Every structure is written in structure tokens, then in C-alpha cells.
Amino acid sequence: MALTTAPREIDNSDAPSGEMPDRVPWFQRFMERIGALWTLGVLVVIVIVFGAVAPDLYTKAAWLATSEYAVEYLILAIGQTFVIITAGIDLADGATLGFSSMAGSILMANMIGSHIGGGFAATAGILLMLATGAAIGIVNGVVITKMKLPPFIVTLGTLTAITGATDLLNNATEVTTLPGFVTRLGTESVLSGWLPVTVLIALVLAVLFGYLLARTRFGLRTYAIGSNEIAARRAGINVDRHLIKVYMISGLLAAAAGLLVTANFSAASPIAGANDELYAIASVVIGGASIFGGRGTMFGTVVGTSIIAVLTTGLVLANVQSFWQQVAIGAVVIGAVAVDRVRTKVGTD
Amino acid sequence: MNGRSDVTSHPVGDGSTPVVEVRSITKRYGSIHALHEINMKLFPNEIVGLVGDNGAGKSTLVNIISGALEPTSGQIYVSGREVSFKSPSDARDAGIETVYQDLALAPDLSIWANLFLGREEIVRGPLGWIGWLDRKTMMQRSVGDLERTRIRISSVTNRVGRLSGGQRQAVAVGRAVAWGSQVILMDEPTAALGVEQQAKVADLIKNVAGNGTPVLLISHNIPQVYEICDRILVLFHGRIIAELRPSETHVDEIVSWITGAALFGAKANA
Numbered sequence: 136m137a138l139t140t141a142p143r144e145i146d147n148s149d150a151p152s153g154e155m156p157d158r159v160p161w162f163q164r165f166m167e168r169i170g171a172l173w174t175l176g177v178l179v180v181i182v183i184v185f186g187a188v189a190p191d192l193y194t195k196a197a198w199l200a201t202s203e204y205a206v207e208y209l210i211l212a213i214g215q216t217f218v219i220i221t222a223g224i225d226l227a228d229g230a231t232l233g234f235s236s237m238a239g240s241i242l243m244a245n246m247i248g249s250h251i252g253g254g255f256a257a258t259a260g261i262l263l264m265l266a267t268g269a270a271i272g273i274v275n276g277v278v279i280t281k282m283k284l285p286p287f288i289v290t291l292g293t294l295t296a297i298t299g300a301t302d303l304l305n306n307a308t309e310v311t312t313l314p315g316f317v318t319r320l321g322t323e324s325v326l327s328g329w330l331p332v333t334v335l336i337a338l339v340l341a342v343l344f345g346y347l348l349a350r351t352r353f354g355l356r357t358y359a360i361g362s363n364e365i366a367a368r369r370a371g372i373n374v375d376r377h378l379i380k381v382y383m384i385s386g387l388l389a390a391a392a393g394l395l396v397t398a399n400f401s402a403a404s405p406i407a408g409a410n411d412e413l414y415a416i417a418s419v420v421i422g423g424a425s426i427f428g429g430r431g432t433m434f435g436t437v438v439g440t441s442i443i444a445v446l447t448t449g450l451v452l453a454n455v456q457s458f459w460q461q462v463a464i465g466a467v468v469i470g471a472v473a474v475d476r477v478r479t480k481v482g483t484d
Numbered sequence: 485m486n487g488r489s490d491v492t493s494h495p496v497g498d499g500s501t502p503v504v505e506v507r508s509i510t511k512r513y514g515s516i517h518a519l520h521e522i523n524m525k526l527f528p529n530e531i532v533g534l535v536g537d538n539g540a541g542k543s544t545l546v547n548i549i550s551g552a553l554e555p556t557s558g559q560i561y562v563s564g565r566e567v568s569f570k571s572p573s574d575a576r577d578a579g580i581e582t583v584y585q586d587l588a589l590a591p592d593l594s595i596w597a598n599l600f601l602g603r604e605e606i607v608r609g610p611l612g613w614i615g616w617l618d619r620k621t622m623m624q625r626s627v628g629d630l631e632r633t634r635i636r637i638s639s640v641t642n643r644v645g646r647l648s649g650g651q652r653q654a655v656a657v658g659r660a661v662a663w664g665s666q667v668i669l670m671d672e673p674t675a676a677l678g679v680e681q682q683a684k685v686a687d688l689i690k691n692v693a694g695n696g697t698p699v700l701l702i703s704h705n706i707p708q709v710y711e712i713c714d715r716i717l718v719l720f721h722g723r724i725i726a727e728l729r730p731s732e733t734h735v736d737e738i739v740s741w742i743t744g745a746a747l748f749g750a751k752a753n754a
């Protein structure tokens with residue numbers, strides 16, 4: 136929106152200028168600092184503890200397994216961060232991942248089957264994936280804002296519908312005929328094998344969207360809407376349009392995650408993305424975002440995702456039965472929310 | 485004070501164009517008649533008081549002029565031109581700034597972000613479209629905006645959720661004063677303030693009006709309204725039942741109009 140009026144200057148010569156603003160008590164500042172670092176501290180502790188139990192955690196293989204595992208959840212969590220900061224939720228992002236990657240992969244397989252060049256097929260397929268994801272996000276956003284329905288209900292509905300639609304697309308079977316470009320995406324790496332391309336892409340996305348959230352007008356308005364929607368409307372923000380964009384971003388990122396998952400497995404699976412939304416939401420919440428909106432950071436989300444990934448790998452390396460992983464992650468989520476509650480009570484509100 | 489001695493030279497209907505005029509504004513919520521055929525004009529340099537009991541319709545009228553509510557019927561004119569506000573941003577663009585009764589602040593945002601929300605200063609990026617917030621400029625201007633309210637406030641980087649009720653009110657008032665170029669509507673801007681702070685805001689309002697911008701002031705503090713307003717409109721069950729001038733009335737009479745006693749009993753004295 137264009138700036139139409141400049142703030143007015145009023146004669147203020149008689150205003151007291153020597154009056155110093157009162158300072159924030161030191162413990163409040165301390166708690167806020169802790170707020171950003173607290174989750175990072177937990178991550179460090181988890182790494183140390185599991186490293187002690189299973190020294191294999193410090194190997195290249197464990198790093199690659201952990202980071203590649205995290206890619207999918209991190210990209211979903213990036214979009215989920217925006218959504219949760221607006222006091223919304225996107226339960227459909229895992230299903231969107233599955234549907235969009237299936238749709239794009241079917242197109243690619245058919246094009247290859249019709250002897251169309253792999254590069255052309257890859258371009259068309261990836262564009263279709265991203266467009267599909269964005270479209271699902273837009274539908275979510277439009278239904279939520281125009282019909283004034285709770286995000287939880289709307290995205291629960293799309294989650295269910297899209298999951299079914301994914302199976303319809305290819306009779307619930309995998310698509311494995313993929314262009315070389317896509318499969319290479321899942322195997323290539325940089326920094327002498329230490330940084331898989333998929334991990335690099337996820338990190339670049341985290342930085343770009345972190346910048347969008349923390350430094351731009353779009354980001355500021357995202358926080359404003361989650362903090363007090365009426366205030367945002369009265370400040371002249373087109374809240375509906377903004378929310379639609381936020382859900383579109385979530386859908387778009389789900390599709391991007393879908394592309395990388397497809398690349399990693401060299402196949403589009405009908406069950407790809409199932410239950411992913413739970414991990415994405417958990418990552419964001421562990422990272423310190425408030426499900427009541429208005430609060431959260433991309434840095435926190437990256438740390439939150441890392442905690443879940445390290446926990447998962449660590450439990451595997453420590454030979455803990457896999458069912459315990461979910462129990463552990465659930466406990467961490469509840470713990471994170473509980474700590475956040477204590478923290479906000481102590482002084483930051 | 486503040487060079488406002490010329491204010492009384494703007495009596496209603498002296499021929500100058502009102503900055504804001506509402507004609508026959510009616511607002512119904514279902515069967516509730518919140519406002520009935522309201523006519524009101526605000527002239528340059530004026531401070532107009534709008535008083536009335538709880539539920540009289542004061543906030544409803546303010547929210548209609550500020551674009552937050554649409555009237556059931558009636559027209560609004562700004563500088564003689566009819567306007568139709570579909571949203572608060574339309575009214576803001578027309579230079580109408582509002583201190584809402586609920587303050588309309590985002591508690592999780594810093595003070596400077598609240599002051600600039602919806603009108604952020606941005607630095608254009610290299611491609612021209614992906615810019616970033618010009619925090620430094622906004623913070624600096626925020627300090628000045630708040631100094632005008634002369635209410636002690638924490639640093640502009642603090643979150644509004646951490647401020648006291650009075651400090652929040654100061655932020656809302658500071659925002660309205662900084663941006664209101666045509667008219668400023670204040671819905672109980674001093675309700676949470678102490679005596680000394682109320683006087684500071686009263687001075688600020690006089691200062692603003694002295695510079696030409698009319699202020700519509702809603703308050704339950706009748707002595708304050710009596711002291712600083714040029715005209716006082718009394719709203720009673722959605723109708724303006726009296727227009728009083730401080731020079732020709734006194735606090736007790738205003739109160740008797742607010743309660744409706746003047747309507748039914750002492751009307752002859754009015």
C-alpha cells in the first residue's frame with residue numbers, strides 16, 4: 136500500500152525533552168534473550184546426551200541421515216510458522232505435499248512416456264507441483280477468510296479430501312518414471328558430500344522466508360494479524376488477502392517439500408507426507424511460536440525441526456524401539472509449550 | 485492558550501466548509517436502533533465533545549466515521565465531498581485518524597510497529613519490489629510522536645503488551661495525532677489516565693486543534709469536556725438531543741441532558 140500521508144509535524148517546543156524513557160527491568164530482557172536461546176540450549180543438550188549414548192551420532196553418515204530426514208519437515212515448518220503466527224493452523228500441508236508431488240510426477244511420467252525431453256518434462260512437472268500446492272493453499276485461505284470458518288476445521292477438511300484425491304490420481308500406486316533432473320536432485324551434494332542439495336535448498340528457503348518474516352512489511356503484518364486481527368484491520372491491512380497469501384505460501388512450500396521428497400526416494404509415493412503436519416506443527420511450537428498467534432521466529436523453527444530430527448536419529452542410533460520416538464517427540468512438544476507458558480508468566484507479558 | 489483564541493470565531497454555520505459532516509446517519513443492529521438520523525459538523529480548529537450514557541451510541545458514530553462500521557443509511561462528507569468508506573484504510577487515506585475505545589493496538593508488536601502499522605516505511609530492494617522495513621526511520625519518528633503526548637513511556641522498541649493501560653492509551657493517542665491530517669476522533673482517550681496525564685492529553689488536544697485539525701472527543705469526564713470543548717453534543721438513545729456551548733452552560737446541566745432529566749423535566753431551562 137502506498138504511503139499517502141506523511142506523519143504531521145506539530146510544534147512541540149514546549150515538550151519536556153529531558154524526560155528519559157523508563158528502562159525495561161533487566162530480568163525481562165534476560166528472559167527475552169533466554170527465549171531465543173532456550174530451544175537452542177535444548178538442542179545442544181540433546182546432541183550431547185545422545186552423543187554420549189551413541190557416539191555414532193558424530194559421524195558423517197548420521198549427519199547426512201539426520202539432515203536429509205529434516206528437509207521435509209523443515210520446509211513444511213517454514214510455511215507453518217507463518218500460518219501459526221497469524222493464529223491459524225495448516226493441517227493440510229502434509230497432504231498437500233503428497234497430492235502436489237503425485238500430480239506433478241504423473242505429468243512428468245506421461246511426458247517421458249510420450250518421448251518428450253526430460254528437461255522439458257521436469258520443468259513442466261515441477262511447475263505443476265508448485266502451482267498445485269499454491270492452489271490448495273489459496274483454497275484453504277479463501278474458505279477460511281470468506282466463509283469465516285476456523286482454520287483447524289477447514290484444513291482438517293482439505294487434509295481428508297486431498298488424501299483421498301491423491302489415491303484417486305494414480306490408484307494409490309507409486310510413480311517411478313521420473314526425469315533425471317529430479318532424481319539427481321535427491322542424490323547430488325556439495326562440500327565434498329557433506330551438504331546434500333536438498334538440505335541446501337531447505338536452508339536457503341529458511342533464510343529467504345526468515346527474512347520475509349522478520350524484515351519485511353509482509354512479515355510485520357503477519358505478526359500484527361495474529362496479535363490482534365481487529366487492530367490490523369483498523370490499521371488498514373487487508374487481512375483476508377494477507378491470510379490467503381499466508382496459506383498460499385504454506386501450500387507452495389508443501390509442494391516444494393514434495394518435490395524434494397520425490398527426488399530423495401526417486402519416486403512419488405501415494406503416502407508421501409502423511410502425518411507430516413504433526414511434525415511441522417511440533418517443530419514450530421518447540422521453536423517458541425505461540426499457537427495463539429503473534430509470536431514465533433524462523434530461527435526457532437529451524438532449531439525446533441533440528442530437535443525433532445536429532446531426537447529421531449539419536450533414538451535409532453541408541454537402539455531404542457522406534458515407537459518410542461513418537462512418545463519422545465510428543466513429550467518434547469508438551470514440555471516446550473509448558474516452558475513457554477512459564478516464561479511468558481515470569482515477565483515478558 | 486496555544487493560540488486557540490481564534491477558535492470561537494468559527495461558530496456553526498458561519499459559511500466555512502465543515503471538515504467533516506455527517507448527514508442523517510442511522511445505524512441499526514437488527515432491531516436495536518443504535519443511531520437515529522444523526523447530523524453533525526466539525527469545523528477547523530474545533531474541539532467538539534460527544535457525551536452520553538453507556539450505550540448511547542457514541543462509539544458507533546465514531547466507528548462509522550472512521551470506516552470501521554458501515555451505516556445503515558446516511559452520508560458522510562469530507563471537506564464538502566461525499567465519501568463512502570468501505571474500510572478503515574479509506575478513512576485513513578482521507579486523513580481521518582481514530583483513537584478507538586479498545587485502542588486497536590497489537591500487543592505482540594513493538595511500540596514503533598504499532599505506530600506505523602499499515603503505513604510502514606520501507607527501503608526498496610534492488611528489484612524495486614522486495615523491500616525491507618526501514619526500522620531506524622520508524623523508530624526515530626516514533627520517539628517524536630510519543631514525546632508529544634508527554635506521557636512517560638518505555639523505549640519504542642518495547643512490546644505494547646508490556647505497557648500499562650495509560651501508556652497504551654498514550655501510544656494510541658500519539659499515533660492518531662501523528663497521522664491525522666483532517667480530523668481526529670478520540671473515543672475515551674483518557675479513560676485509563678491519571679489526573680496529571682489527563683491534563684497532558686487535554687493540552688495535546690488543544691494543541692492539535694490550535695493547528696487547525698478538529699477533534700471529536702468522547703469522554704465520560706464531563707468537567708474535562710466542559711473545560712476544553714468548544715461545543716458539546718449530547719447523545720441520548722441514539723439521537724443528538726442537545727448542542728451546548730461551555731460559555732452558555734455548566735457541568736450540572738450537561739449531566740442532566742446526559743441522563744435525560746433535562747428532556748423530561750427541566751427542558752424549559754435549557
Ligand SMILES: Nc1ncnc2c1ncn2[C@@H]1O[C@H](COP(=O)(O)OP(=O)(O)OP(=O)(O)O)[C@@H](O)[C@H]1O
Pocket residue numbers: 513516518536537538539540541542543544545585
Ligand atoms: N455489534 C453490535 N451488535 C449489536 N448491538 C450493538 C453492537 N455494537 C453496539 N451495539 C449496541 O448499540 C448501542 C450503542 O453502543 P455504543 O458502543 O455505540 O455505545 P457508547 O455510547 O459508545 O457506550 P459506552 O459509553 O459504554 O462506550 C448499544 O445499545 C449497544 O448495545
Ligand SMILES: [Mg+2]
Pocket residue numbers: 542543544585671
Ligand atoms: Mg463507547
